[in-house]
Amino acid sequence: MLSQQELKQRVAAAAVEYVLPFMGADVVLGVGTGSTADLFIDALALHRQRFKGAAASSERSAARLAAHGIKVYDLNEVQGMPVYVDGADEMDAGLNMIKGGGGALTREKIVASVAERFVCIADESKLVERLGAFPLPIEVIPMARASVARRLELMGGRPQLRSGFVTDNGCQILDVAGLRIDVPASMEAEINNIPGVVTCGLFAIAGANVALLATQQGVRELRRPS
């Protein structure tokens, strides 16, 4: 029986295999944040001569990439990228996701938006029938923390400030339990429209295009239904 760590290592290796055909001397790859993304970075480093560099969704991932000798690009210097690889906290069969457990959700959404495809890497425990057991992370401008929390309560949520945590953007995170997520893309738009919300951790309007899921039997590939 493979441990969760071994499953993450397997899917990280599978993700490197997935991105190999996209590599080239002019290619910048998009790299996400989290323990699975860390393993992807470590596996990617073996091929660092085969691509130009990476754009990272957090200071943490940027530091890890740089430590491996991979050049890190400011996203403003990047015209486009073929692929963005990142983990998720929950994913459904439509490849809608909840992300932001590591607090990097806004930069993750930004870097992903520049990439032609989003490849989600996770172990199979992240695949759920319905999103929402994992409290939804929402990045907020600090002065709007209370007003946003009240609006989320009206939506049925139970927001909790992620204590002592400041995002790479100098903002705060509300982790919101209890939301009933019937139509993920609608809820994403509704929450993102609350004044003071930087972004919410629902990735449904633009979810993943491909998911690589590590199981005890091997790595499964799922595609977003068209």
Ligand SMILES: O=C(CO)[C@H](O)[C@H](O)COP(=O)(O)O
């Ligand atoms: O969204 C994220 C960070 O903001 C991560 O992708 C998510 O939390 C999954 O992390 P891990 O790979 O450690 O389970």
